[in-house]
Amino acid sequence: MIKEPALNGMAYTEQDRRDPLLRPGNSNCGGCGMSNLMQMLRRATGERELKMVVPACCAAVTSGSFPESVFGIPTIMSTFASAASVATGVAAVAQLNAERTRVICLAGDGGTYDIGMGTLSAAAERNEDILYLCYDNEIYGNTGGQRSSATPAGAATTSTPRGKQEIKKDIIGIMAAHRIPYAASISLAHSDDTLRKLQFALDARGFRFLHVLSPCPTGWKSEPAMGIELVRLAVRSGLFPVFEVFDGERYVINVEPEFSNEALMMYLSLQRRFRNTGVTEEILRPSIERYWNYLRLMSGRIVPAKRN
Amino acid sequence: MSVELISANHAAALSAILAARANRTARGFCAGVYPITPSTECMEYLCSQEIEKGNVIRADSEHNAMGICIGASAAGARSFTTTCSNGLAYMVENCVAAAGYRLPIVMSVANRTLGPPWNIWADHGDSLLLRDLGWLQLYSADNQEVFDTVLCAFKLAEDPRVLMPALCCMDGFILSHTMSQVDVPSQEQVDRFLPPVDIPQRLDKTAHTLGQMEAPHASVMHRIQHHQAMLGAEQLYAEIQDSFAEIFGRRPADPLVTYRAEDAETLIVSMGTLGVTAERVVDQLREQGQAVGAVRVRMFRPMPDTGLSKIFAGKQRIAVLDRDVSIGFGGVLWGEVRGFADPATIVQNYMVGVAGGDVRPEHMLNLLVDLQQRRESGAPQIVEVA
Ligand SMILES: Cc1ncc(C[n+]2csc(CCOP(=O)(O)OP(=O)(O)O)c2C)c(N)n1
Ligand code: SF4
Ligand SMILES: [Mg+2]
Numbered sequence: 290m291i292k293e294p295a296l297n298g299m300a301y302t303e304q305d306r307r308d309p310l311l312r313p314g315n316s317n318c319g320g321c322g323m324s325n326l327m328q329m330l331r332r333a334t335g336e337r338e339l340k341m342v343v344p345a346c347c348a349a350v351t352s353g354s355f356p357e358s359v360f361g362i363p364t365i366m367s368t369f370a371s372a373a374s375v376a377t378g379v380a381a382v383a384q385l386n387a388e389r390t391r392v393i394c395l396a397g398d399g400g401t402y403d404i405g406m407g408t409l410s411a412a413a414e415r416n417e418d419i420l421y422l423c424y425d426n427e428i429y430g431n432t433g434g435q436r437s438s439a440t441p442a443g444a445a446t447t448s449t450p451r452g453k454q455e456i457k458k459d460i461i462g463i464m465a466a467h468r469i470p471y472a473a474s475i476s477l478a479h480s481d482d483t484l485r486k487l488q489f490a491l492d493a494r495g496f497r498f499l500h501v502l503s504p505c506p507t508g509w510k511s512e513p514a515m516g517i518e519l520v521r522l523a524v525r526s527g528l529f530p531v532f533e534v535f536d537g538e539r540y541v542i543n544v545e546p547e548f549s550n551e552a553l554m555m556y557l558s559l560q561r562r563f564r565n566t567g568v569t570e571e572i573l574r575p576s577i578e579r580y581w582n583y584l585r586l587m588s589g590r591i592v593p594a595k596r597n
Numbered sequence: 598m599s600v601e602l603i604s605a606n607h608a609a610a611l612s613a614i615l616a617a618r619a620n621r622t623a624r625g626f627c628a629g630v631y632p633i634t635p636s637t638e639c640m641e642y643l644c645s646q647e648i649e650k651g652n653v654i655r656a657d658s659e660h661n662a663m664g665i666c667i668g669a670s671a672a673g674a675r676s677f678t679t680t681c682s683n684g685l686a687y688m689v690e691n692c693v694a695a696a697g698y699r700l701p702i703v704m705s706v707a708n709r710t711l712g713p714p715w716n717i718w719a720d721h722g723d724s725l726l727l728r729d730l731g732w733l734q735l736y737s738a739d740n741q742e743v744f745d746t747v748l749c750a751f752k753l754a755e756d757p758r759v760l761m762p763a764l765c766c767m768d769g770f771i772l773s774h775t776m777s778q779v780d781v782p783s784q785e786q787v788d789r790f791l792p793p794v795d796i797p798q799r800l801d802k803t804a805h806t807l808g809q810m811e812a813p814h815a816s817v818m819h820r821i822q823h824h825q826a827m828l829g830a831e832q833l834y835a836e837i838q839d840s841f842a843e844i845f846g847r848r849p850a851d852p853l854v855t856y857r858a859e860d861a862e863t864l865i866v867s868m869g870t871l872g873v874t875a876e877r878v879v880d881q882l883r884e885q886g887q888a889v890g891a892v893r894v895r896m897f898r899p900m901p902d903t904g905l906s907k908i909f910a911g912k913q914r915i916a917v918l919d920r921d922v923s924i925g926f927g928g929v930l931w932g933e934v935r936g937f938a939d940p941a942t943i944v945q946n947y948m949v950g951v952a953g954g955d956v957r958p959e960h961m962l963n964l965l966v967d968l969q970q971r972r973e974s975g976a977p978q979i980v981e982v983a
Binding site for chain 2: 308340342349350352353354355356358360361362363364365366367368370371373374375376377378379380381382383384385386407408410411414415
C-alpha cells in the first residue's frame with residue numbers, strides 16, 4: 290500500500306473499492322479537496338455497502354445532470370437544510386430491515402454550520418446511525434463564495450470583501466457537546482490518520498461526525514496543485530487541530546503541530562483570500578494558542594506547545 | 598371490523614397505523630412527526646403505538662419531519678406524517694422535494710389558519726399552499742371519510758401509475774377534535790386492501806442519484822410525467838373504491854359528492870365540512886320548493902374537471918363557497934372551478950368561514966338570497982362570519 294499521497298492524490302491499490310465513489314466526469318474544480326476526500330473514502334470503504342445523502346452544495350452539482358451521475362453509490366440529493374433528517378429516515382429503514390448498509394451525509398460547511406445546524410443537532414441528539422462528513426471549504430462555494438460561519442477571521446469572501454471579522458465556529462466542540470460516539474477532524478495531508486478515522490467511523494454505530502478542511506482553489510484563490518500542502522501548513526501551524534473525541538468526553542490529539550510561524554505565514558500568503566484584509570500571523574496566534582490550551586486541558590496531554 | 602368512537606385526528610392515525618402494519622412483510626414503516634394544534638393528537642396517537650417493523654421518529658421541526666419521511670420513503674418504507682398551518686408552511690420546501698422525487702408519502706392535515714396573527718381555527722389556506730406542487734389533495738367531511746381517505750390515499754399514492762405524495766385534509770377542530778363513530782376494519786382486511794409498497798426508484802443496489810440536477814428538457818419531461826400521472830389518478834381512484842367496497846363492504850366517497858344536484862337550478866359548491874352544512878340548507882330550500890343542490894369537491898388534486906363540467910351543465914346559478922382567501926384575487930376554489938360552468942351561468946364566489954368563522958345554515962341561506970337576486974356574476978365577496 291502506498292502510504293503517502295502521490296501527486297496530490299492517491300494511487301489506486303487493490304484495497305480500493307472497485308468502482309470509484311466519485312467517477313471521472315465530475316465537475317469539481319481541479320484541486321478540490323472534496324475530490325481528495327472522496328478518493329480517501331473510496332479506499333476506506335472498500336466493498337462496504339453505502340448510501341449517501343447530499344444537500345445543496347458543490348457536491349450536489351458535481352454529480353452531474355440526470356440521468357448520468359458521477360456517484361458510485363445510491364444517492365439522494367436533499368434540500369439544503371435536510372441532509373441529517375433525510376439520512377435519519379434512510380438509516381431507520383436500513384435498521385428496520387437489518388441491513389448492513391452504512392448511511393453517510395456528504396455536506397458542505399454551509400449545510401452543516403449554518404442552515405443545517407438544527408437538523409444536524411437533532412440527529413446527533415437522537416444518536417441516529419449516520420456518518421456525517423462535512424467538507425469544509427470555509428465558504429458557500431456553490432453560490433460563488435459567500436461567507437459562512439465556518440469562514441475564518443481575516444478571509445475575504447464575496448459577501449465580506451474586506452475580510453470576515455468573526456472567528457469560525459468550533460464545530461467539533463459543538464458536536465462533542467452532543468456526546469455523540471465519535472467526532473473527529475481529518476487532515477487530507479495525513480492519509481494514514483484519515484483512513485484510520487474513516488474506517489473507524491464507517492464501522493462505528495450511532496452518530497459519527499467528521500470535519501474535513503477542504504481546500505478550494507476557486508474560493509481560496511490558491512493554486513490547485515497546492516491544496517494538500519495548504520492543509521499540511523494549516524496543521525503544522527496549529528491552525529487546524531487534528532484530533533478526535535469519543536463519547537463527547539475522551540479527547541485525543543492525533544497530530545502534534547510544530548506551531549511554526551513560518552507555516553502560518555506560508556498558509557496565509559499562498560491564498561489570495563487573506564491578501565488585503567490585514568490578517569497576519571500575529572493576529573491569529575492568540576486564538577490558536579487559546580484553542581490549543583483548551584485542547585490540552587480536554588485531552589490531558591500537557592506537552593507544551595513548541596514555538597519557533 | 599369494529600366500531601370506535603374517535604376523533605378525526607385519531608381516525609387518521611389509526612388508519613395510518615393499520616397501513617403501516619400492512620407493510621410489515623416488506624420494508625416496514627417510518628414516519629417523522631412534529632406537533633402543532635390542531636393536528637397534534639394525530640402525531641401523539643402514532644407515538645403511543647407499537648408498530649411491528651415500524652419507527653415513528655420525533656423530529657425537531659416540520660421541515661425535518663418531512664425530511665425523515667423522504668429518507669424513509671426513498672429507502673422503500675411506507676411513510677406518513679401530519680401537520681397544518683405554520684407547520685405546513687415551514688415544511689413546504691421538503692414537500693416540494695417529496696413530490697419531485699415522486700415518493701408516495703401520505704400526510705394528514707387538520708386545516709388551520711396561517712399566522713401571525715395567530716389563529717388556530719379552520720381555514721383551507723394552509724393545504725392550498727401545496728396546490729401546485731404535485732401532491733394529490735383530498736378533503737373530507739366526516740370522521741369515517743377521514744379514516745377511509747387515508748387508506749385510499751396510500752393505495753392511490755403508491756400505485757405504480759401514480760407514485761406521488763398525497764394530502765388528506767380535514768377541517769381543524771370541526772372534525773379533528775370531534776368524536777364520532779368510525780368503522781375500523783381488521784388488520785387482515787387492510788392487509789388485503791393495501792399490499793406491500795414497492796417504490797421502484799428507491800435507494801437500493803444500483804448507483805443512481807435521486808433528485809439530482811437536470812437540464813430544462815429533462816425537467817419538463819419529468820413535469821409532463823408527473824402531470825399525466827396526476828391526471829390519471831382520478832380514474833384509478835374509481836378502481837380503488839371498487840376494491841375498497843369489495844373488502845370492507847362499504848364504498849368510500851366519490852371525488853365529487855353531489856346532493857340533489859341533478860335537477861337543481863342552483864348549486865352550492867364547497868370543500869370539507871361546509872359541504873355538510875350545504876346539504877342541510879339544500880333540504881330546507883327544497884322544502885320551500887326551490888330547486889337547489891350541492892356539490893362537495895372532495896378531490897381537489899387532480900381537479901375532476903370533466904365531472905364538474907357535467908354537473909355544472911345547464912345550471913342557472915352557482916355559489917362557490919371558499920374557506921380561504923387568495924388575497925388580491927378571491928376564493929381559490931372559485932378560481933379553479935368557475936371555468937367549468939356554462940358561459941350563461943351566474944357563478945358567484947362567497948368566501949365564508951374564513952379564518953375559522955362558524956358557518957351555520959342561516960349564513961348560507963343569506964348567501965343564496967343574494968345569489969338569487971343577481972342578474973350576473975359579481976366580484977368575489979368575503980363574508981364576515983364570527
Ligand atoms: C434553502 C436554500 N437556500 C439557499 C440555497 C442556495 N445555496 C445552494 S448551495 C449554497 C451554499 C452551499 O455552501 P456549502 O454548504 O458550504 O457547500 P459548498 O457549496 O461550499 O460546497 C447555497 C447558499 C439553497 N439551495 N437552498
Ligand atoms: S468551488 Fe471549491 S469546493 Fe466547490 S468544486 Fe470548486 S474547489 Fe471544490
Ligand atoms: Mg462550503
